[in-house]
Amino acid sequence: xxxxxxxxxxxxxxxxxxxxxxxxxxxxxxxxxxxxxxxxxxxxxxxxxxxxxxxxxxxxxxxxxxxxxxxxxxxxxxxxxxxxxxxxxxxxxxxxxxxxxxxxxxxxxxxxxxxxxxxxxxxxxxxxxxxxxxxxxxxxxxxxxxxxxxxxxxxxxxxxxxxxxxxxxxxxxxxxxxxxxxxxxxxxxxxxxxxxxxxxxxxxxxxxxxxxxxxxxxxxxxxxxxxxxxxxxxxxxxxxxxxxxxxxxxxxxxxxxxxxxxxxxxxxxxxxxxxxxxxxxxxxxxxxxxxxxxxxxxxxxxxxxxxxxxxxxxxxxxxxxxxxxxxxxxxxxxxxxxxxxxxxxxxxxxxxxxxxxxxxxxxxxxxxxxxxxxxxxxxxxxxxxxxxxxxxxxxxxxxxxxxxxxxxxxxxxxxxxxxxxxxxxxxxxxxxxxxxxxxxxxxxxxxxxxxxxxxxxxxxxxxxxxxxxxxxxxxxxxxxxxxxxxxxxxxxxxxxxxxxxxxxxxxxxxxxxxxxxxxxxx
Amino acid sequence: xxxxxxxxxxxxxxxxxxxxxxxxxxxxxxxxxxxxxxxxxxxxxxxxxxxxxxxxxxxxxxxxxxxxxxxxxxxxxxxxxxxxxxxxxxxxxxxxxxxxxxxxxxxxxxxxxxxxxxxxxxxxxxxxxxxxxxxxxxxxxxxxxxxxxxxxxxxxxxxxxxxxxxxxxxxxxxxxxxxxxxxxxxxxxxxxxxxxxxxxxxxxxxxxxxxxxxxxxxxxxxxxxxxxxxxxxxxxxxxxxxxxxxxxxxxxxxxxxxxxxxxxxxxxxxxxxxxxxxxxxxxxxxxxxxxxxxxxxxxxxxxxxxxxxxxxxxxxxxxxxxx
Numbered sequence: 001x002x003x004x005x006x007x008x009x010x011x012x013x014x015x016x017x018x019x020x021x022x023x024x025x026x027x028x029x030x031x032x033x034x035x036x037x038x039x040x041x042x043x044x045x046x047x048x049x050x051x052x053x054x055x056x057x058x059x060x061x062x063x064x065x066x067x068x069x070x071x072x073x074x075x076x077x078x079x080x081x082x083x084x085x086x087x088x089x090x091x092x093x094x095x096x097x098x099x100x101x102x103x104x105x106x107x108x109x110x111x112x113x114x115x116x117x118x119x120x121x122x123x124x125x126x127x128x129x130x131x132x133x134x135x136x137x138x139x140x141x142x143x144x145x146x147x148x149x150x151x152x153x154x155x156x157x158x159x160x161x162x163x164x165x166x167x168x169x170x171x172x173x174x175x176x177x178x179x180x181x182x183x184x185x186x187x188x189x190x191x192x193x194x195x196x197x198x199x200x201x202x203x204x205x206x207x208x209x210x211x212x213x214x215x216x217x218x219x220x221x222x223x224x225x226x227x228x229x230x231x232x233x234x235x236x237x238x239x240x241x242x243x244x245x246x247x248x249x250x251x252x253x254x255x256x257x258x259x260x261x262x263x264x265x266x267x268x269x270x271x272x273x274x275x276x277x278x279x280x281x282x283x284x285x286x287x288x289x290x291x292x293x294x295x296x297x298x299x300x301x302x303x304x305x306x307x308x309x310x311x312x313x314x315x316x317x318x319x320x321x322x323x324x325x326x327x328x329x330x331x332x333x334x335x336x337x338x339x340x341x342x343x344x345x346x347x348x349x350x351x352x353x354x355x356x357x358x359x360x361x362x363x364x365x366x367x368x369x370x371x372x373x374x375x376x377x378x379x380x381x382x383x384x385x386x387x388x389x390x391x392x393x394x395x396x397x398x399x400x401x402x403x404x405x406x407x408x409x410x411x412x413x414x415x416x417x418x419x420x421x422x423x424x425x426x427x428x429x430x431x432x433x434x435x436x437x438x439x440x441x442x443x444x445x446x447x448x449x450x451x452x453x454x455x456x457x458x459x460x461x462x463x464x465x466x467x468x469x470x471x472x473x474x475x476x477x478x479x480x481x482x483x484x485x486x487x488x489x490x491x492x493x494x495x496x497x498x499x500x501x502x503x504x505x506x507x508x509x510x511x512x513x514x515x516x517x518x519x520x521x522x
Numbered sequence: 523x524x525x526x527x528x529x530x531x532x533x534x535x536x537x538x539x540x541x542x543x544x545x546x547x548x549x550x551x552x553x554x555x556x557x558x559x560x561x562x563x564x565x566x567x568x569x570x571x572x573x574x575x576x577x578x579x580x581x582x583x584x585x586x587x588x589x590x591x592x593x594x595x596x597x598x599x600x601x602x603x604x605x606x607x608x609x610x611x612x613x614x615x616x617x618x619x620x621x622x623x624x625x626x627x628x629x630x631x632x633x634x635x636x637x638x639x640x641x642x643x644x645x646x647x648x649x650x651x652x653x654x655x656x657x658x659x660x661x662x663x664x665x666x667x668x669x670x671x672x673x674x675x676x677x678x679x680x681x682x683x684x685x686x687x688x689x690x691x692x693x694x695x696x697x698x699x700x701x702x703x704x705x706x707x708x709x710x711x712x713x714x715x716x717x718x719x720x721x722x723x724x725x726x727x728x729x730x731x732x733x734x735x736x737x738x739x740x741x742x743x744x745x746x747x748x749x750x751x752x753x754x755x756x757x758x759x760x761x762x763x764x765x766x767x768x769x770x771x772x773x774x775x776x777x778x779x780x781x782x783x784x785x786x787x788x789x790x791x792x793x794x795x796x797x798x799x800x801x802x803x804x805x806x807x808x809x810x811x812x813x814x815x816x817x818x819x820x821x822x823x824x825x826x827x828x829x830x831x832x833x834x835x836x837x838x839x840x841x842x843x844x845x
Contacts, residue, residue, distance in 0.1 A: 319730070320727065337724055338728045342722060343717070343720075352714070362710055363709045410730075
């Protein structure tokens with residue numbers, strides 16, 4: 001019989017279907033990997049098991065008993081502890097205090113520090129960690145904190161341990177320690193559910209692997225019976241519908257050259273170039289720091305070394321204001337947090353970058369601002385009730401268009417757009433794609449960072465893949481589509497195959513399995 | 523939240539202060555009709571100028587998402603400097619200019635602490651409140667300085683003087699400052715950027731607004747407006763007093779909040795602030811005329827402040843539940 005059974009789990013957030021009708025099962029004592037792209041629903045389903053989220057519908061059965069997990073306490077009672085991706089340690093408490101915070105040993109109403117420290121030390125030693133239980137957590141490195149998080153989960157002595165991308169912040173040595181730890185847990189009969197998108201780890205550690213894609217269950221396989229290729233195919237698998245207005249024009253001369261820029265702890269020795277009218281995609285998994293690389297061009301991050309040339313002139317903006325003056329535009333990935341001015345009108349939101357240009361004698365000319373708004377409304381088809389309307393009352397897609405318009409209003413020649421269609425509906429997505437295509441045709445050089453591979457494959461001339469702060473892939477669409485006969489009868493099928501090959505290479509580069517530069521596999 | 527409720531709050535933000543003012547005036551008029559006699563009203567308005575001018579600056583500080591607790595001490599410092607310089611024989615107008623430059627310097631210190639050292643505005647200006655008050659105390663040798671009639675001829679223009687022989691100078695100054703503040707707020711890139719920073723500082727940085735520069739300017743402007751208030755008050759009393767501004771920041775902040783400026787920043791109401799300043803002054807002076815002591819006046823102002831904050835709180839609760 002199965003040890004853990006999830007039956008028909010469905011979960012919807014405000015307007016995103018995170019999980020739809022997912023059923024999966026885990027056997028006792030195995031290491032069970034759960035894989036999928038960003039947004040596949042891995043973390044959501046584990047949070048439901050851990051009591052952080054509550055499923056809209058579906059059942060959880062553990063060891064033959066139907067369980068109702070409403071909160072973290074319930075999960076612990078079911079013998080489930082979760083090591084989350086985010087660190088939740090209190091920096092001003094010691095390691096021991098952090099580990100036992102949920103249940104401090106007491107003697108006559110006073111915390112029994114001696115027992116607590118001793119227990120914590122035993123636990124740390126059993127994990128092979130060279131840490132002192134009395135040390136303050138704030139003194140630890142990120143990876144050490146991650147290990148303490150794991151210790152915290154183990155301290156509950158749960159039978160089921162869920163780890164949500166535990167290696168995201170670990171270096172190789174620490175990954176080895178983690179491997180040993182997991183093997184040790186398995187020996188002690190614990191069940192481990194391991195979420196990761198690093199393929200190597202899955203093959204190293206797991207007995208069974210379950211694949212999720214777009215919130216649905218795809219399949220479950222014995223790890224030793226599946227190949228890397230097959231796994232990647234199942235992860236990305238979907239047919240790439242090319243409704244995106246693929247930019248089919250040929251890019252012009254080089255506009256932007258990034259030469260060997262490095263930033264300690266974020267990225268190292270990054271070089272690439274961008275042509276006039278080119279749409280350049282940046283792919284990579286969460287935490288690979290591709291955002292930081294492109295933010296350097298816009299002056300939000302300062303490189304330690306290397307240089308950036310704009311039209312052959314050294315341009316290292318120290319802040320966004322300087323970047324804008326050099327005609328570099330930027331649209332953030334965090335619309336609400338660093339994009340819109342929620343309390344201000346749509347008109348004010350559009351003109352923020354060029355207030356000087358539309359002012360006379362220090363006063364903003366309302367008619368010029370109005371013209372600006374009208375102009376972009378016509379071009380981009382924004383919908384709002386009047387120029388005075390507050391921008392936070394608009395849909396995500398409309399807000400995104402305003403952010404794009406704000407960047408373009410400052411006459412940008414290089415446009416950097418992070419997650420161009422995050423959280424917006426399909427109709428607006430298509431509009432944004434066609435706008436980007438038109439801009440490129442008019443000669444704007446575009447950098448597009450996206451977590452959605454189909455979006456990158458469908459829109460970009462070329463894709464750079466980043467893994468751990470380094471570029472591991474430079475793949476041009478032309479190469480990928482080279483053997484497609486546009487007039488052939490099975491053109492559709494060929495397109496599908498080439499897209500899949502494309503995604504496959506990107507995923508392999510993004511997980512550090514291979515490097516790939518311009519067609520020839522190095 | 524229902525549409526009617528939304529409309530109500532929108533209207534309340536615009537004219538809530540005015541409504542309260544009308545109610546207060548009616549209550550006073552019933553209790554003590556003399557309060558609404560024309561000469562008395564003029565006096566009230568002249569006094570409002572002091573709170574009002576400082577509150578105009580404060581509106582920018584609060585609108586930018588900040589706060590300035592140090593303006594009372596700036597008033598005291600300015601007062602001591604003017605009195606000392608004038609009684610030493612310096613030309614009055616030059617002395618006033620020096621005082622304003624010192625005030626601007628105080629604002630610069632506030633701005634730099636907040637932007638460069640990243641100290642939260644509330645704490646930074648609490649600290650400088652002590653520093654500036656201390657400076658006033660040290661500078662004056664802890665003595666009040668009377669500006670005798672030998673020296674205060676020019677100063678009198680600012681207190682009892684009348685422009686074109688009709689309009690009292692303080693009231694004209696008040697109106698001038700508010701017209702200027704309104705233009706700055708509404709029609710210049712400075713005002714737009716201040717609101718942008720208050721609305722979403724991170725977005726402002728990302729968009730390329732030089733946030734630090736604007737924030738420093740905001741605190742300099744706030745301090746200079748406090749300096750102007752200090753000048754008017756010193757002229758009124760003809761005395762340099764190192765405790766003149768004690769508690770003054772509370773009046774100004776109350777005026778701003780009553781006027782409908784959002785405490786979390788991003789949205790200000792300049793004319794609302796003017797109404798708020800008149801309201802605060804009116805409450806105080808009315809109590810004064812009714813024979814209520816200064817301690818109780820403070821209680822009354824704090825009650826008005828808590829009332830305004832509660833209404834703001836109720837609004838936020840309703841908006842949250844409405845979502």
